[in-house]
Amino acid sequence: MIVYRSEKNAFLRDVRRGDIDEVILEQFKAATGHSVAKAEQRSWGNSLQHVANVLDDSAVPDDLGIAVEFLLPLSLKRIDVTIAGHTDTGERRAIIIELKQWETARASPRDAIVLTHVGGRERPEVHPSYQAWSYAAFLRGFNEAVYEESPGIGLQPCAFLHNYKRDSVIDSTHYEAYLREAPLFAKGEGDQLRDFIRRHIPRGRGNEVLVALENGRIRPSRALADAVTGIVQGRPEFILLDDQKEVFEACLEAARTASLGAPRVVIVEGGPGTGKSVIAVHLLAALLAKKIFAMYVSKNAAPRHVFVEQLGRLKQDKIKLAGLFTGPDRFLDAPANAVGTLIVDEAHRLTEKGGFFGNKGEHSIQDLLRAAPCSIFFLDESQQVTWKDIGSRAVISRLAAEHGARLEVLQLASQFRCAGSDGYLAWIDEVLEIRPTAHQTLAGIPLDFRVFDDVGAMHEAIEARNTRNKARMVAGYCWP
Numbered sequence: 438m439i440v441y442r443s444e445k446n447a448f449l450r451d452v453r454r455g456d457i458d459e460v461i462l463e464q465f466k467a468a469t470g471h472s473v474a475k476a477e478q479r480s481w482g483n484s485l486q487h488v489a490n491v492l493d494d495s496a497v498p499d500d501l502g503i504a505v506e507f508l509l510p511l512s513l514k515r516i517d518v519t520i521a522g523h524t525d526t527g528e529r530r531a532i533i534i535e536l537k538q539w540e541t542a543r544a545s546p547r548d549a550i551v552l553t554h555v556g557g558r559e560r561p562e563v564h565p566s567y568q569a570w571s572y573a574a575f576l577r578g579f580n581e582a583v584y585e586e587s588p589g590i591g592l593q594p595c596a597f598l599h600n601y602k603r604d605s606v607i608d609s610t611h612y613e614a615y616l617r618e619a620p621l622f623a624k625g626e627g628d629q630l631r632d633f634i635r636r637h638i639p640r641g642r643g644n645e646v647l648v649a650l651e652n653g654r655i656r657p658s659r660a661l662a663d664a665v666t667g668i669v670q671g672r673p674e675f676i677l678l679d680d681q682k683e684v685f686e687a688c689l690e691a692a693r694t695a696s697l698g699a700p701r702v703v704i705v706e707g708g709p710g711t712g713k714s715v716i717a718v719h720l721l722a723a724l725l726a727k728k729i730f731a732m733y734v735s736k737n738a739a740p741r742h743v744f745v746e747q748l749g750r751l752k753q754d755k756i757k758l759a760g761l762f763t764g765p766d767r768f769l770d771a772p773a774n775a776v777g778t779l780i781v782d783e784a785h786r787l788t789e790k791g792g793f794f795g796n797k798g799e800h801s802i803q804d805l806l807r808a809a810p811c812s813i814f815f816l817d818e819s820q821q822v823t824w825k826d827i828g829s830r831a832v833i834s835r836l837a838a839e840h841g842a843r844l845e846v847l848q849l850a851s852q853f854r855c856a857g858s859d860g861y862l863a864w865i866d867e868v869l870e871i872r873p874t875a876h877q878t879l880a881g882i883p884l885d886f887r888v889f890d891d892v893g894a895m896h897e898a899i900e901a902r903n904t905r906n907k908a909r910m911v912a913g914y915c916w917p
Contacts, residue, residue, distance in 0.1 A: 439519075439651045440465045440506035444644060445492050448503040452489040458482035461505055469508070469770070476556075481505070484536040487599040488518055491627045496635060498522060502643025509575060510655045510775070516572050521590075521646035522638035529646045530638045533594040535569040535619075540600045542607050549615055551607065564612050566619040569594035573619070575760050578661045582653025590650055593637050594619035597630060655730070655775070657761065662725035665758070677719060681712045684847045688720055688813050691845060692729055692778040695811035702806065702837035703813045704784075704830055707849025708862060713815040716849075717782045718744060720813065721761065730777040733762045734805065736786040766791040768808040769798040776809040784814035785821045787828035802833055806840045819871060 441461045443451065451457045458481040466472055485505065492501070502521035509516065518534040543552040543559075549567035552559055573594040576583050583590045596619055601607060603623045608616060622630040677685050688703050695701035707713050717733060724731035735741050741762040765781075769791050781787070791797040791804070798804050806812055818829050830846065837844045850859070860882045863874040879886055889895040899908045 438468055438508040438510070439504045439647060440468050440508070442502065442504050442644065442647055442651075444499065444641075445497060445501040445503055446499045449489050449493055452485055455482075457485050465506060480536075480538055484517070484538060484597075484599065487597070487627070488534070488536070491597075491631050491634070492520075494631055497631065498639070498641035498643075500641030500643060501634075501638060502641075502645075502647040504647050504651075507651070509572065510579070514572065514575075519647065519650070520634060520638060521643035521650065523640040523642055523646070524591075524637075525639055527640075528588050529590045529649070531590055531592055531646060531650060532634060532637055533569050533573050533592060533619075535565040535572075535594070535596045537565050537596065537598045538600050539598055539607075541604075542601070544606050544609055544611055546611075549612065551612075564607075564615055565596035565598065566594075566612060566615040566621050569596050569619040570615055576650075578658050579655050579760055580650065580653040581656055582649045584658045584660075590646060590653075595630070595633065596621045598623050599627075600624055656728070657725055657730060661758070661761075662722075662728075665761070666722040666726045677716065678712070680849055681716055684849055685716050685719055685723075687845065687847055688716070689723055691813070692720070692724055692731070692811045693727070695778070697774055697810055699810075700806070700840060700842040701811045702833065702840070702842040702844050703811075704833055704844070704846045705813065705815045705849060706817065706830065706846065707815070708817055708819065711849035713817070713849065714740060714782055717780045717813075717815055720778075720780050724778055725761075731761075732776050732779055734765055734767075734779055734781045735762070735783050736765055736788070737783055738764065740782065765801050765805060766797065768804045771804070771808045773807050774810055778811040778813065779805055779809040781805060781812065781814045783820070784816040784828040784833070785818050786826050788825045789827050800836070802828070802836050803840070806836060806842065812837075812842075819866075 441464050451460055458478050461481050462473065462478050492503075500522075502519075504519040504521070505517070507516040507519050508514075516533050517536040519531055520534065521529070521531040524530055539553050541553065545552050545561060547561070549564045550561050551564050553562050554560075555562060573592040576592060578584070580590075583592060598607065598621065601623050602625070607623070608621055620633065622633070684705055688705070691701040691703050705713060705716070721731050721733050733741070733744070741759075741764070745758045745762055765787060768775075768779075787801050789800055791801050814828070814833055816828055816830070816833075821828070834844055834846075860876050861879075861884055864876040864879060864882065866872045867874040867876055876882070887895075887898070889898070902908060
């Protein structure tokens with residue numbers, strides 16, 4: 438979705454009139470249903486004046502397309518300015534510009550991170566060249582108008598820090614890889630940015646390029662789908678065993694047969710170690726291979742991060758993969774049926790409302806059901822850890838019925854941790870009074886169970902028993 442779209446001459450008139458920030462604010466409210474902070478509104482007026490100064494030249498085509506606030510689909514991210522047009526040979530081109538009002542920054546040892554003052558205090562921020570590059574990488578991986586149409590739309594990212602004097606910090610060799618992908622233009626370098634624009638987009642007719650970019654179908658590219666599929670198929674830890682295979686095939690069938698008029702909901706219940714996450718990632722790969730747009734959803738960011746790190750070999754692969762692994766908040770304002778299938782892992786951790794303060798959206802499960810014809814929920818109600826966790830078989834079943842979806846409930850019974858001992862888990866349930874079981878003692882269960890008074894001693898005991906790096910310190914969250 439593009440909030441503001443115009444040709445160069447009309448954009449210059451809006452800026453000269455002095456109310457470009459108010460124009461964009463009204464269009465932003467109309468497009469999104471909410472407003473922005475006063476500081477952001479002021480930044481529109483300030484930064485866009487500098488953009489106008491760059492474009493105000495007879496050598497720049499009058500009919501270049503100018504877009505302000507391009508909301509990336511199924512994302513909370515926005516591209517500040519997109520300039521579009523054609524090359525001398527008629528190829529479609531778009532320049533993505535990340536704008537910053539920063540005046541100073543300090544280097545950080547972290548990859549693609551700088552320290553700068555935002556909101557009155559110093560804080561870590563993503564380097565603007567990385568931001569622009571990541572937006573381009575996302576569009577290259579997900580927007581069919583960019584990667585598939587003939588001809589596609591060539592993208593060139595860059596950053597414009599109009600208040601920042603070069604100081605060998607923001608442009609240090611530490612950030613060289615991203616500066617190479619997305620050149621940075623600083624204070625007093627408007628002429629260089631103008632030459633950059635003219636070199637990449639010498640011809641106009643830019644509005645038609647922006648329309649194609651905005652309306653491009655959102656679906657992972659074949660290259661991205663192949664990358665996920667190839668990695669999963671080549672790793673032994675992703676081989677499906679016994680009931681895992683049965684559940685996988687049932688979920689696959691539900692995703693294939695779901696439609697706008699006949700939505701499907703699948704609930705997969707299984708205890709810890711039954712392979713829920715393995716099946717979830719396998720499903721993601723299989724559906725992408727079948728050209729069904731699927732996404733992996735988890736309330737907890739830790740497993741998403743692990744999958745992206747493990748599956749992505751290159752940084753640009755990780756940027757694209759991150760678009761497939763997301764949190765439920767991404768679907769607060771998503772259009773209906775924007776995705777083919779949503780694979781919701783750890784669904785027991787879902788909360789009723791989304792957002793930082795837990796007050797956004799109608800109901801997180803309703804938001805997910807609305808966003809895709811097929812929704813697959815992996816859950817274990819025994820792993821709910823806070824009173825806000827509402828993901829349960831009963832709640833999902835009720836909302837699925839209200840949504841008019843066909844419901845299927847599947848069970849994973851085989852346990853692949855603790856030497857495969859279902860008896861051990863039954864004893865845990867008995868001793869913690871979760872449910873009555875036949876295992877009131879550890880008799881017959883070939884495990885060494887101990888209670889330690891000192892966590893250091895426990896760690897030493899585990900390390901002493903460790904072979905082939907298979908021992909684990911287990912906690913409720915994925916801390917180091």
